[in-house]
Amino acid sequence: MSVPLFMLAALAALFTFLSPAVASTWLKTGKQTTRPYGHVEYCTRNAFDCRGRSADAALPPARKNLLNGVNRAVNRSIKAAADQTAFGRKEFWTANARSGDCEDFALAKRAKLLRSGFKPSQLLLTMGYNGSEAHTVLVVRTRDGDYVLDNLVDEVMPVQSARMSFRKIQAPDHGGKWLQVTGKTGRAP
Numbered sequence: 001m002s003v004p005l006f007m008l009a010a011l012a013a014l015f016t017f018l019s020p021a022v023a024s025t026w027l028k029t030g031k032q033t034t035r036p037y038g039h040v041e042y043c044t045r046n047a048f049d050c051r052g053r054s055a056d057a058a059l060p061p062a063r064k065n066l067l068n069g070v071n072r073a074v075n076r077s078i079k080a081a082a083d084q085t086a087f088g089r090k091e092f093w094t095a096n097a098r099s100g101d102c103e104d105f106a107l108a109k110r111a112k113l114l115r116s117g118f119k120p121s122q123l124l125l126t127m128g129y130n131g132s133e134a135h136t137v138l139v140v141r142t143r144d145g146d147y148v149l150d151n152l153v154d155e156v157m158p159v160q161s162a163r164m165s166f167r168k169i170q171a172p173d174h175g176g177k178w179l180q181v182t183g184k185t186g187r188a189p
Helices: 005-018 037-045 064-077 083-087 102-115
Strands: 026-033 123-130 133-142 145-150 153-158 165-171 174-185
Touching: 026 145, 026 165, 037 102, 037 174, 064 102, 064 145, 064 153, 102 123, 102 133
Parallel strands: none
Antiparallel strands: 026 174, 123 133, 123 165, 133 145, 145 153, 165 174
16 A cells, blocks of 8 residues: 555655754854944943954854743843833843843843853844844854844744844954854854
């Protein structure tokens, strides 16, 4: 008795859907680019966070349960609000917000993951566009690929699955510098 071809295709699609997403893709970077204004001001208040650092050769495993837990916890602990409403200023970045915008969510996630053992060179603020709106997320660089922690989505996703066009990313070797994102690659940095 043979199994109809459409049944095999349906089973294959189901197993693909149920299997955990593995990134195996990293953001590819180019030349140094401009720093976001909010990050410049953030660095004046947090100089220790915006200096040169070693870019670790050995990337950690993804630790997806930890990443998902941090992403959900921060997404639930901060009330989304424009900086003008939350802080009385057009642009203000902080890791200690009770309400704030996408940069504040990303910085809070970064702070939690640093306390969990990730290194600064693996936790990169990344800017781009979600549709036509400017948006910032945290990209976690692992040996399994780059993963996106986004305040608009509770699930951590591989960079190739993110619904975002990436434009710039923090330099892994210097927290105060930013690099152009020139695409995606299957080769680890």
